[in-house]
Amino acid sequence: EVRLVESGGGLVQPGGSLTLSCTGPRDIFTPHAALSWVRQAPGKGFEWVSSISIGGGITYYADFVKGRFTISRDDAKETLYLQMNSLKPEDTATYFCATDQPPDIDTMHLRHNRLDKDDLGYWGQGTQVTVSP
Numbered sequence: 033e034v035r036l037v038e039s040g041g042g043l044v045q046p047g048g049s050l051t052l053s054c055t056g057p058r059d060i061f062t063p064h065a066a067l068s069w070v071r072q073a074p075g076k077g078f079e080w081v082s083s084i085s086i087g088g089g090i091t092y093y094a095d096f097v098k099g100r101f102t103i104s105r106d107d108a109k110e111t112l113y114l115q116m117n118s119l120k121p122e123d124t125a126t127y128f129c130a131t132d133q134p135p136d137i138d139t140m141h142l143r144h145n146r147l148d149k150d151d152l153g154y155w156g157q158g159t160q161v162t163v164s165p
Contacts, residue, residue, distance in 0.1 A: 041159030048119050054112040054129030060154050061110045066133040069114045071125035080145045083133035094145045119163045126158040
């Protein structure tokens with residue numbers, strides 16, 4: 033049963049921008065949960081992108097999106113966002129939102145930002161982002 037729903041994906045030219053959104057029911061999209069964005073490129077595994085703490089006071093980013101992507105949350109609207117700027121063809125992937133954050137979030141680079149579904153809680157079905165001329 034899908035509990036989180038992503039939206040906002042699409043086709044964009046290199047250098048362009050998109051904003052992804054993720055909504056969910058109150059019982060799992062709680063202000064007391066950290067939230068994350070993860071992506072999966074065709075033929076590859078899951079790659080952690082960004083996480084935001086309970087309350088939104090702390091944000092984390094994979095190095096490859098620092099300075100380009102911004103994660104935010106509006107708990108009153110039960111919505112998680114990912115503002116993506118300066119998009120590159122290598123950003124092409126299906127983007128997923130999920131509850132929780134990786135337990136080793138400060139050292140995700142040591143495992144090349146790879147993760148398994150079990151590393152996080154509830155997941156959505158994803159939204160496709162394609163960056164192409």
